[in-house]
Amino acid sequence: MAVVRAAITQATWSGDKESMLDKHEQFARDAKAQGAQVVCFQELFYGPYFGIVQDKKYYRYAEPADGPIVQRFADLARELGTVMVLPIYEEAQTGVYYNTAVVVDADGSVRGKYRKHHIPHLDRFWEKFYFRPGNLGWPVFETAVGKVGVTICYDRHFPEGWRVLGLNGAELVFNPNASKPGLSNRLWELEQTGAAAANGYFVLVPNRVGAETNEFGDQAVDFYGTSYVADPQGNYVGELGSRHDEQLLVRDLDLDMIRAVRDDWQFYRDRRPDAYGPIVAP
Numbered sequence: 001m002a003v004v005r006a007a008i009t010q011a012t013w014s015g016d017k018e019s020m021l022d023k024h025e026q027f028a029r030d031a032k033a034q035g036a037q038v039v040c041f042q043e044l045f046y047g048p049y050f051g052i053v054q055d056k057k058y059y060r061y062a063e064p065a066d067g068p069i070v071q072r073f074a075d076l077a078r079e080l081g082t083v084m085v086l087p088i089y090e091e092a093q094t095g096v097y098y099n100t101a102v103v104v105d106a107d108g109s110v111r112g113k114y115r116k117h118h119i120p121h122l123d124r125f126w127e128k129f130y131f132r133p134g135n136l137g138w139p140v141f142e143t144a145v146g147k148v149g150v151t152i153c154y155d156r157h158f159p160e161g162w163r164v165l166g167l168n169g170a171e172l173v174f175n176p177n178a179s180k181p182g183l184s185n186r187l188w189e190l191e192q193t194g195a196a197a198a199n200g201y202f203v204l205v206p207n208r209v210g211a212e213t214n215e216f217g218d219q220a221v222d223f224y225g226t227s228y229v230a231d232p233q234g235n236y237v238g239e240l241g242s243r244h245d246e247q248l249l250v251r252d253l254d255l256d257m258i259r260a261v262r263d264d265w266q267f268y269r270d271r272r273p274d275a276y277g278p279i280v281a282p
Contacts, residue, residue: 001254002146002179002255003036003252003254003255004037004038004145004146004252004253005035005036005037005038005250005251005252005253006036006037006038006040006106006145006202006204006229006250006251006252006253006257007027007034007036007039007040007171007248007249007250007251007274008039008040008041008204008205008206008227008229008241008248009024009027009031009033009039009040009041009042009045009206009227009247009248009249010042010206010207010208010209010225010227010246010247010249011023011027011041011042011045011209011244011246012023012208012209012210012212012246013049013208013210013212013214013215013254014214015214016060017046017141018111020045020046020047021046021069021072021225021236024045024046024073024163025043025073025097026070026251027039027077027248028076028077028080028082028084028154029040029080029240030075030248030249031082032080032081032082033248034248034250035250036082036250037081037082037083037106037144037145038082038083038084038085038143038145038148038172039082039083039084039085040084040085040087040174040176040204040206041085041086041087041176041206042087042098042176042177042178042206042207042227043087043153043177043178043208044061044087044089044178044206045086045087045088045098045176046061046069046088047061047089047176048212048215048216049208049212049221050130050215051125051126051127051129051178052125052212052215052216052219052220052221053124053126053216053219054126054129057128059097059130060158061069061089061173062089062090062091062097063088063090063091064087064090064091064092064230065088065090065100065102065113066110067091068103069086069088070086070088070102070110070273072175073086073104074108074109074110075108077104077105077106077107077108078108079106080109080110082106083103083105083106083108083143083145083148083225084103084104085101085102085103085146085150085174086101086102086103086104086236087099087100087101087151087152087176088100088101088102090113090115090215091253096132097130097131097132098116098129098131098132099115099119099130099131099134099152100113100114100115100116100134100167100245100268101113101114101150101152101174101176103141103143103148103150104264105141105143106143106144107144107151109124111141111142111148112139112141112242113135113136114134114136114139114151114152115133115135115136116131116133116134116137116151116152116154116156117133117134117135117151117155117156117161118133118153118155118158118161119131119132119154119243124180124221125154125220125257126194128155129210133237134214134231137164137188138144138159138164138165138168140165140166140168140169140170140191145172146171146172146255147169147170147171147172148170148171148172148173148174149165149168149172149173149174150173150174151165151168151173151174151175151177152175152176152177153175153176153177153178153179155175155185156175156177156191156192156195157187157191159195159198160279160280162195162199163198163199165201166197166200166201166268167268168199169244170199170216171197171201171202171255171258172201172202172204172237172253173196173201173202173203173204174203174205174206175192175203175204175206176205176206176207177178177203177205177206177207177208177227178207178208178223179207179208179223179224180221180222180223180224181221181222182225184271185209185224188224188226192205192228192230193229193230193235193236194234196230196231196232196233196234197230197232197233197234198267198269199232199267200232200258200262200265200268201209201258202229202230202231202232202237202253202255202258203229203230204229204251205227205228205229205230205247206227206249207224207226208221208223208225209223209224209225209227209229209241209242209243209245209246209247210222210223210225210244210246211223218281223279224241224243225241225242225243225244225245225247226240226241226243227240227241227247227249228240228241228249228268229249229251229253231253231257231258232257232258232261232262233261234247237251237253238251248279
C-alpha cells in the first residue's frame with residue numbers, strides 16, 4: 001500500500017505579510033510533526049484576498065516565482081523533507097502578474113509552476129484587475145510524493161482542466177481557494193469531489209477562512225473554510241475543515257486506490273476525444 005500523508009491549511013488574514021509567512025511556516029512545521037510528506041496552502045497565502053477591491057497598491061504583493069518567499073519556503077521544504085505547494089502572486093515582469101502556484105520538492109528544488117487559467121471578474125472578485133490568464137498549460141510535476149497537479153479556485157468550474165491533468169498523469173491535484181458563501185456553496189460540495197471521481201485521482205482543497213474586515217471593512221466577505229480532501233471515488237477523506245476557524249488538516253492517501261478505481265471505471269479507455277470538438281470551439 002503506497003500511502004502519502006498530505007496536509008492542507010486554512011487561515012485568516014492577520015493584517016500583515018510577515019506574520020502570514022510566519023504562520024504558514026508554523027503550519028508546515030506542525031504538518032511535519034504529524035508526519036505529513038506534502039503540504040499546500042490557500043490561494044494567495046501570504047496576503048489578503050485583494051480581489052475584493054481594485055487598488056494598485058496590491059500589485060506590491062507580487063514577486064518573482066524565484067523570489068524571497070519561494071526561496072524561504074524552498075529552504076524550509078529542504079529542512080523538513082516536505083513537498084510544498086505555494087500559491088503566490090507572481091510578477092513575471094513589471095506590470096505582468098499571474099495567480100500562480102509553485103511546486104517545491106522535498107529536497108527544496110523547484111519542480112515548476114502553474115498559472116491560473118480562468119480569471120473571474122465580478123463583485124468583490126475583481127481578478128482581471130490583478131492577473132493575466134495562465135499560459136503554461138496544465139503541467140504535472142514529479143515529486144517525492146508522486147505526480148502533482150494544480151488548479152486554482154475559479155479553475156474548478158471548468159471540467160476540461162481537471163481532465164487534462166488526469167491525461168498528463170496527475171495522482172494528487174491541489175486546488176487552493178478563496179471561496180465565499182453564495183452561489184458557490186453547492187458547487188463546493190460537487191465540483192472537486194466530482195472531478196476526483198471523473199478522473200480517478202485525489203483532489204485536495206484548501207480554502208481561506210473568515211472575514212478580512214481588518215483589511216476591507218464592510219466590503220469584506222466571509223470565506224467559508226471547510227477545506228477537504230476527496231478520494232478517487234469522490235468520497236471525503238476524513239472530516240471537512242472548520243467553517244470558522246484556522247486549521248491544519250492532515251490526511252492519509254492510499255495511492256493504490258487510483259489504480260483500483262480506474263480498473264473498475266474505465267473512463268480513460270472509453271473516452272471519445274474524436275467526438276469532443278465543440279468543447280474547444282471558440
